[in-house]
Amino acid sequence: MSVAEHKSHAPASVSCFVLTVSDTRTEANDTGGQAIRDLLETSGHTIAGHAIVRDDPDAVTRTVSGWLADASTQVIITTGGTGITSRDGTYEAIDRLLEKRLTGFGELFRMLSYHQIGPAAMMSRATAGRALGKAIFVLPGSPDAVRLAMTKLILPELGHVVQQLRR
Numbered sequence: 001m002s003v004a005e006h007k008s009h010a011p012a013s014v015s016c017f018v019l020t021v022s023d024t025r026t027e028a029n030d031t032g033g034q035a036i037r038d039l040l041e042t043s044g045h046t047i048a049g050h051a052i053v054r055d056d057p058d059a060v061t062r063t064v065s066g067w068l069a070d071a072s073t074q075v076i077i078t079t080g081g082t083g084i085t086s087r088d089g090t091y092e093a094i095d096r097l098l099e100k101r102l103t104g105f106g107e108l109f110r111m112l113s114y115h116q117i118g119p120a121a122m123m124s125r126a127t128a129g130r131a132l133g134k135a136i137f138v139l140p141g142s143p144d145a146v147r148l149a150m151t152k153l154i155l156p157e158l159g160h161v162v163q164q165l166r167r
Helices: 003-008 031-042 057-068 090-095 103-123 143-165
Strands: 015-021 046-053 075-079 127-131 134-139
Touching (some): 015 031, 015 057, 031 075, 031 143, 057 075, 057 090, 075 143, 090 127, 090 134, 103 143, 134 143
Parallel strands (some): 015 046, 075 134
Antiparallel strands (some): 127 134
């Protein structure tokens, strides 16, 4: 079956949880999380919920695990904590939950980022994969990086990804 045929069976709307990982973001200044929610809603998807948690791997894992258990949530998108500083622990928190990794997502994201910001793109540990039948996308905290990942990679394939997870 071709990609076009697969996509023709994909849901037009999926239910997503959005998690911001940050020691400094609040509801008032969570520009990355808000951008994700706005882009999802504009594209016809629904927001099952959203939260902000500190950059603590155990807190991230607990929060994401709770939403993995939510039957109506199909996709989890996180923003923040993907760099290489001592406080960046989102990658580790999510990686331990993944059953399958979508390595191409991180590779493509860094390639696209390289065209925008140059070699600093290599410091992003953006990733994606499958956990308990749901897709998880792990994005950097930069609003520009969020918009890049959402518009160029996630939104064009979101329904298709969910359709494939159902098989």
